Amino acid sequence: MVSAKARTMSYFDGDAETKARGLFQLLREDGTPVDEAALAGFDRAFARRLFEGMLRIRVTDARMIALQRQGRISFYGEAMGQEAAVVGSAAASKPDDWIVPALREAGVGLFRGMTLDSYIAQIYGNAADISKGRQMPCHPCDADRHYVVMSSCVSTQVPHAVGIAMAMKIKGDKGACCFGYMGDGGTSEGDFHVSLNFAGVTKAPVVLICQNNQWAISTPGTIQTASETIAIKGLGYGVEALRADGNDVFAVHEVVSYAAEKARRGDGPTFIELLTYRVSAHSTSDDPSRYRDESVTEVWRSQKDPLRRMELFLNKRGWLAAGEREALASEIEHQVRDCIARQEATPLPPRESLIEDVYETPPWHLREQLAQTPPAPPPGHAK
Ligand SMILES: Cc1ncc(C[n+]2csc(CCOP(=O)(O)OP(=O)(O)O)c2C)c(N)n1
Numbered sequence: 226m227v228s229a230k231a232r233t234m235s236y237f238d239g240d241a242e243t244k245a246r247g248l249f250q251l252l253r254e255d256g257t258p259v260d261e262a263a264l265a266g267f268d269r270a271f272a273r274r275l276f277e278g279m280l281r282i283r284v285t286d287a288r289m290i291a292l293q294r295q296g297r298i299s300f301y302g303e304a305m306g307q308e309a310a311v312v313g314s315a316a317a318s319k320p321d322d323w324i325v326p327a328l329r330e331a332g333v334g335l336f337r338g339m340t341l342d343s344y345i346a347q348i349y350g351n352a353a354d355i356s357k358g359r360q361m362p363c364h365p366c367d368a369d370r371h372y373v374v375m376s377s378c379v380s381t382q383v384p385h386a387v388g389i390a391m392a393m394k395i396k397g398d399k400g401a402c403c404f405g406y407m408g409d410g411g412t413s414e415g416d417f418h419v420s421l422n423f424a425g426v427t428k429a430p431v432v433l434i435c436q437n438n439q440w441a442i443s444t445p446g447t448i449q450t451a452s453e454t455i456a457i458k459g460l461g462y463g464v465e466a467l468r469a470d471g472n473d474v475f476a477v478h479e480v481v482s483y484a485a486e487k488a489r490r491g492d493g494p495t496f497i498e499l500l501t502y503r504v505s506a507h508s509t510s511d512d513p514s515r516y517r518d519e520s521v522t523e524v525w526r527s528q529k530d531p532l533r534r535m536e537l538f539l540n541k542r543g544w545l546a547a548g549e550r551e552a553l554a555s556e557i558e559h560q561v562r563d564c565i566a567r568q569e570a571t572p573l574p575p576r577e578s579l580i581e582d583v584y585e586t587p588p589w590h591l592r593e594q595l596a597q598t599p600p601a602p603p604p605g606h607a608k
């Protein structure tokens with residue numbers, strides 16, 4: 226689903242620098258279209274799917290934060306305020322594409338079909354966890370959905386994504402591309418610059434997406450870079466650069482679809498900056514009130530909220546009835562609670578697997594440890 230009409234808008238006619246400095250938008254904050262005709266390709270079913278995808282992340286994240294506060298999971302990083310960037314880009318991906326996420330894109334995996342049970346099992350690190358509890362929470366993966374596990378090291382996603390795309394090109398894979406995500410902080414790392422250079426030179430089929438949420442833990446965007454925009458950095462490497470309102474799910478879908486189609490037909494890489502805001506804390510280990518003015522956050526939480534914008538749009542079109550958002554949210558919450566109950570009742574991975582998956586013949590000191598009585602499981606975990 227792509228609104229080719231949207232590409233006729235003046236933004237796409239701009240020269241390379243104008244696009245990298247501009248801000249593509251299809252829906253204003255109050256939910257009214259910037260250009261009615263440009264929305265012609267987005268029908269009711271698709272618009273609702275995008276909205277439901279965003280709501281699913283919002284509701285799931287809220288439950289996960291509550292679980293962490295109750296001591297039932299150890300750690301969580303949410304995507305509050307960034308759901309449009311996550312879902313709009315996910316919806317532009319195709320099953321054969323590969324996804325290399327950074328910190329806030331678990332919702333991309335979910336949108337592509339990772340089950341909630343698998344996601345939550347990976348957060349609990351239980352026996353149903355595909356990684357057997359050996360990853361940090363919030364580092365999910367799903368090989369069947371081409372959703373690669375996130376590396377914790379900021380910006381390593383960029384060389385990983387460009388490398389995958391280069392391999393796809395060398396192997397002659399046609400009609401697929403790789404999405405690589407990063408944060409604004411990630412663009413200050415050497416990995417970012419090296420990879421952009423490789424992407425430009427090799428014309429790899431890659432879509433590099435920076436979610437500029439204006440914070441990198443406690444470092445604000447104002448001191449992250451002296452560059453006029455983040456997008457414009459792509460031009461120095463010969464990579465087409467686009468910049469869009471990351472809280473406008475239609476605009477995100479449009480720019481990412483444009484870049485993905487271009488990559489899939491062999492016309493090379495695109496670097497996209499999506500302007501958004503990290504409404505919540507960096508993670509459950511962070512307290513942003515210590516370092517930023519939360520009255521600014523409040524504006525992003527309310528008037529600039531991406532779900533609110535889409536809800537206003539859907540209401541105006543008559544595509545979402547009164548009370549339907551609440552009903553949908555409650556249905557999702559029930560599903561999440563059911564998954565939590567199932568995953569909490571699932572035992573931990575067998576502790577022997579820690580050793581036996583590594584050694585064919587464990588050495589004597591590990592055999593001794595294996596024979597010891599296991600300690601009590603942490604609270605909230607079944608035996
Ligand atoms: C190489 C590296 N340096 C530092 C860290 C610690 N760290 C984790 S997330 C983060 C900030 C990331 O900010 P950004 O890239 O903007 O992503 P966001 O958290 O805003 O999504 C830092 C400094 C790390 N994980 N890896």
Ligand SMILES: [Mg+2]
Nearest residue numbers: 408409440441
């Ligand atoms: Mg950031």
